[in-house]
Amino acid sequence: MGKIVIKAENISKAYELGEFSTGTISRDLERWWAMMRGKEDPFLKIGEVNDRNKKTDSKLVWSLKDINFEVEEGSALGIIGRNGAGKSTLLKLLSRITSPTTGTIKGRGRIASLLEVGTGFHPELTGRENIFINGAILGMRKAEIKKRFDEIVDFAGVERYIDTPVKRYSSGMYVRLAFAVAAHLEAEILIVDEVLAVGDAEFQRKCMGKMGQVTKDNGRTVLFVSHNVESVKSLCDTAILLHNGRMHENTNLADAIKIYLQQNPENDRGHFVNPNPPVNLEVYFKQAYIKQKGVVTNALFNDAPIDVHCQLQCNIPMKVSLEVIVRDHNGLPLLFGPIGLTQQREHELEPGVHQMVIRLNPPYLAKGSYFLDLIVAETGKRIIDIHESCLGFEIESSFIAASGWSFEHNRGAGAMLLNAFSYFEDELPAVH
Template identity: 70%
Template sequence: MSEIAIKVENLSKAYQLGDFGTGTISRDLERWWARLRGKEDPFLTIGEVNDRTVKGGSDIVWSLRDISMEINQGDAVGIIGRNGAGKSTLLKILSRITSPTHGNIKIRGRIASLLEVGTGFHPELTGRENIFLNGAILGMRKSEIQAQFDAIVDFSGVERYVDTPVKRYSSGMYVRLAFAVAAHLRSEILVIDEVLAVGDVEFQKKCLGKMGDVSKGEGRTVLFVSHNMSAISTLCNNAIVLDNGQLRFSGDVETAVKIYADDEPLNGDTAWEGNEGDEHIRLHKTWVVCKNEFNFFQTDSDLEIGVNFEVLKPVHGLIVGFTLYSEFGYELAYVQFDDRQSDSPELVTPGVYSKRFVIPGNTLAIGTYRIMFDLGIHMIKRIITAEGSLNFSLENVNGLGRRYQTARSRGRAGIFRPDWAVEK
């Protein structure tokens, strides 16, 4: 029987909204009296779960609430859930970056974490010095770090710059070195957040392959957060689903993915308007349209997918794209409107922009699909993930506007619908 690597009991984390230090003396006295008697903070009990779909009225929000689970040594565990479900908060607590409000955590072994780009790096130190610094933090001897040094540098591809302060690294070099350090240094537990999503496709494949080696080949425990259900299914043997800070499911990957897909109802929304983003970019509108004489999407018509956004500050390396998912949450394709994977990306000036992409008719088979848009800064961060997502269903339509199925489409697996050319 495998040893338990991580045991979590009744874990909760509460955050206070608004300004700090504005409480009253009476509230502080009530909290002090509760602690003195070994009671729970009376003001935390009125908090709300972190449900983004409902506007709450409390200034206390529970990012996690009563999480209990066990993870065995050598397991690769996917952590999935919508934005705001508590995934990153859970990883930060397990990595000892923040402390829980309530609950206990027992961890067997050392943890190496990659939660944000460059976490744990000192900008004034060189790449070489940061490698040894991170190893020392993990309790490794200098000889142990030196044994892994060449592998780290080779994986990251920064050999030429290893003796240069990391503050002079490009964003791409920074994230490659950060992952190489986390994956190669001898920790028993590897924790990876969605930071891998900011890399290019080849970098992501390389990282996923290394995480597979870490789990299956080296017997180390891996915790992996991602919205990519294909990566979760390929890499992980178990998964947990978080929903508004609460544990919805813990078990096999197939069931977890199904629950996640069921939690994201495909309601047929084909347009979205809003104002989401940060101080650099704001997303205003997304849409998917099928231009024909009927009021529904048909397989032989072109699909236009578009996005309208505003750049508020000059941005180097703006990324605009979308991911096409099946109705069960599996990633089918990623499309980037500006496909520039460079360490010296161009500058995008402030202004309002619109971008459109056309999928030709007879490309996708009948079925239901989801589109999730991404705005971000190349190799640094994703600014938009789930906001503005769209859903649509494709059907066969005859000349009278009636839906129908053919032997080719009925009961057949697959997503592509090639338009065959027949010659005699």
């Protein structure tokens, strides 16, 4: 067993909620009338546990509860869980941005963290100045930072703008420089949240390669939060799974990912509603559902097309590409197409709500359970919104299985079938 660099013992984090005031006489009357009829108070607060589906009178909400784990030197730990599971809170505790309510965290070595776009950078200072300030915060000497400076700038690809105030950077430039600083300066522990989604696909590949390098070649430790299970699989040795602020016990990497993919209660109904719409994004999914032969269902047959209906909110005029990835019950991607590869996938959207349909043409899937990822991207540039395994369905019977050929006999490789999908906007051809 290697040297332990992070040890979390019984850590919990609680936040106290202020007194909830309705603010208006009409709402006060609504509360009184509900109580008179013996109904639930419509203004109860969420609390006690980190479960947004439960209401209570408590003034405390436990974002994390009784978390225990150890991280070895030179390892890469993936932290996965649905939105609101407590991942970002845990990273803030490990980064010493905030303190746990109970329990202790012991760390050995300097920590470089990249939790949000803009964290740690002063907007009025240039990229050059921010590199030196971040290095100084990590306890590095000026000579050490100078030695790494050219490598940082080259990795971030911001040579032309290095003497420009970072407030003028795009979000992609900002996160590229922030990651380059965190990854190249001599910190023993690198903590990375989901901010890499801001970068383009090429930069995301560079980041994954760099994080793999710092663990394998440099013996540094990486803590990585992502909804992309393929990234977690490729980078991490171990993983912890959070759900409603609690940690699943005794799960290895494969088991943690499998449980994570099966956690979404909506996917049993073949219907997805975005619980926390990211209203600041240019375009995002509001909801989606699966239809076959005009019926909303998740019990499907392989003799007819499978239609994935998506409702998108677009906030600015832009060209987008819409994709789904089909995964098996273990999270293995089976069917997918590269985003923006063909003009058929590109749609010019104006501000407003748009109804889109992706049709999975038969017969490509064997009998079994499957999950769908939903992805919308700015065509040829970057992923904007992604929801992994947000829809689920069951193939009840399959002509493929009868013929003896199916993806079940070719596990591990996945497939890229460009003719497997068709794309429509608003109008959908009839299915007979």
